[in-house]
Amino acid sequence: MKTIRTQRFALRTLCSLLPLLCIISAPPPSAAREMERLTSLSIEDLMNIQVTSVARKQQSLANVAAAAFVISRDDIRRSGATTIPDLLRMVPGVHVAQIDANKWAVSIRGFNGRFANKLLVLKDGRSVYTPLFSGVYWESLDTPLEDIERIEVIRGPGAAMWGANAVNGVINIITRDAAHTIGGMISGGGGSSPTGFGTVRYGTGLGSSTDLRIFAKYAGYDRNRPAGAGTAHDAWRSVTTGFRLDSRISDNDKLTLQAEYTNGSFDENYTLYQPALPPNNQWSQNYTAKAYSGNILGRWQHTISETDSLSLQLYYDRYDRSLLVLDEKRDTLDMDFQHRFALGRHQDVIWGLGYRYSYDKLGPTPYISFGSLDKGTSLFSGFIQDEIRLVPDKLALILGARLEHNDFTGFEVQPNARLIWTPSKQHTIWASVSRAVRTPSRTDRDIHYNFRRDYGMSINGSSAFKSESVIAYELGYRTELTRQLSADLALFYNQYDNQRVLQYGIPTAGTTSYILTNNMHGHTYGVELSTTWRPLEWWKLQATYSYLCAIMHLDHGSTDESNRANAAGGSPRHQGSLHSGFNIGKQVELDLWLRAMDRIISMDSRSFPAHVTMDARLAWKPSSNLELSLVGRNLFQNQQPEYRAEVINTTATEIPRSIYAKITFKF
């Protein structure tokens, strides 16, 4: 439903914006005059007109009153990336860093870490962040990239629309309608890493209004390089199978049913501590983590009219992960309803209700245990948003709020206000103020982590842990100066309060206890810019730049300089990328993707140097159903450290230069 929400949100914003874009044109013509105008256009012109329909409400996020970036299908194919986190490297304001071959730290506008917790990630409307630590298991998000229609990344709080955890942004992964993947596809390849991969997909129509896609995917990745001598232990492999069925039961009703099952195994290396273990009480332990996850989702979308629609979504998700330090099993059931309607001539209202039940069973180890080892939590939510066209065609105000009730902190209110001004059709200026919270995770409330068993040191959750909060002020400008040149600029100032740090607990003989508390506040500000320029029909350039400054302060009672330094210095201040896509004739594509990253000042007391690297992809399409490509990644370095893991001591490794070849055949 969240996906639909995106679409609806985008649509509503679009619907209010698009008239604004038409300051030159007369009032809407009558149907007959409209047809008169349309028939006078050439076929080429007609092919360039964006369409809407009662049955199809999908629109791009290009014109919303938020800092949005869309990764298109073409961007995915031409990136050479084989995982979702690597794709996200193209988005301004997003910091992606690999910790080892199967672990990533991904965040928007700061606060990065393997367990980064201020981001909401949705796949086809299903939340994929875990209530265990409010983060995402990126390595288990292993859907075939060929099946993704687009990835929408919204920076800034999206909580009023999408709910808690959308503190610094929302990532929506939207897979393709089954009607668009009819026929067969086989793709596969391999190289230094991934060593081998393959996807088989088959789509078929079942009757005239129903389509089905089934797929299976395998990917195996080699280990990275160790920082020092020896070999790393971080190879991984993953198998995913699934289906998606889309049925247009009538002109006004669409039904989607989809399911996916993923099974992965991930090598990792831990540094563990135990008393009386010479020489320094620590040893290194290799382990292979296993993860199984499956989900099934159904969605019904009903269109009443151009402005009125309903949708209902239900999903069930289950996963089972076993790490050396903890086992986690979780079942989630989620229901979501929403209704959109026009209120008078100048208002568009969308409201919805949701309920989620999440039940976990944790398997403790000597390292990590929880106060209660199984727990079910309920989340009730309701939201409403009203878009008011203050000056038709010029200025619109969007007011919205979400009210949620969770088992840890009770009611949470997350409001926002947005203003969009469209002085002319190629310029859009928007501003927003919003409040969002990150509600406590199981970890925040309940964990008992013996992180230095040799010294009897432990980290403990606290029942007093509150929600972390942000108030964000954003300003944006978007322009499409010409059909060849467009730019998007976003500025933000975020005020954070009640951020998580440690403070000393009550000492007992021989042990030191740290307690998770909300004793940090601070602010961040920054600028993000992306520009797309097509100097020639066959050449596209896309440049992005992000600047981030984070300043954090410990409140009275905490001396946790380490977590303060991570929050303030765990993301680079400057990031930039330049992607150049050439079409050489109709058959050859050459893509060069240059990325620059500023140094990381402090990630668990370590700094990482600034670096520039490049990916390159060369593809040959001898016919419309065959594509051969060769991809080289991280070409400028033999190996590059990007990050390290916080909290859990898995060994960070360095990303080697890699190369792989791929063949895609459609039939």
Place this chain on the structure above:
Amino acid sequence: MRYASITYAARTILGPALVALLLHWPATAPCAPIEEHQIKAAMLFNMIRFIDWPENGGSNGSKLITICIHGKSPLTDALRKLEGKQIRGKTIAISQARESANYQSCQLLAAGQKDHQLLQAALAQTRSLALLTVGEARGFAESGGVIGLFIRNERVRFEINLAAARRHKLRISSKLLKLADHVYE
């Protein structure tokens, strides 16, 4: 005084700049999204320029180009708005087809997505008639229809089945073939 000078500066500097920006923008750029079937109907109307019916195909002697429509759908509603329009010296006529129709007097046969089965059934009867068959169900052109309309990236696209066109004795201009997303040989 100060206010006056600011507005003067704004007028002299911003005014021309805005005008320049506005002028630069291609005037044909569409505004609000348009209902897809309107575009599809307008496109079909334009395609008539690029398609030749055979001498004895019925259209030659008549002053009409008859679009036969099956069922009722947004596409057929949009096509009805073409009635009476002139193209290539002929006038568009719309005729609601019955299931038992003989399609002798039709130059174009179309049905919307939900009447796809009606259209498929009609295809079997019309195999050798000089008739342009148009559908919007997925896979229509691939399964023997002449022109299949569909949406991709929020734009109307089409595919052409050239073998079917030949069977229906239609000649399709290479210009139209070039614009098609896919041509089935």
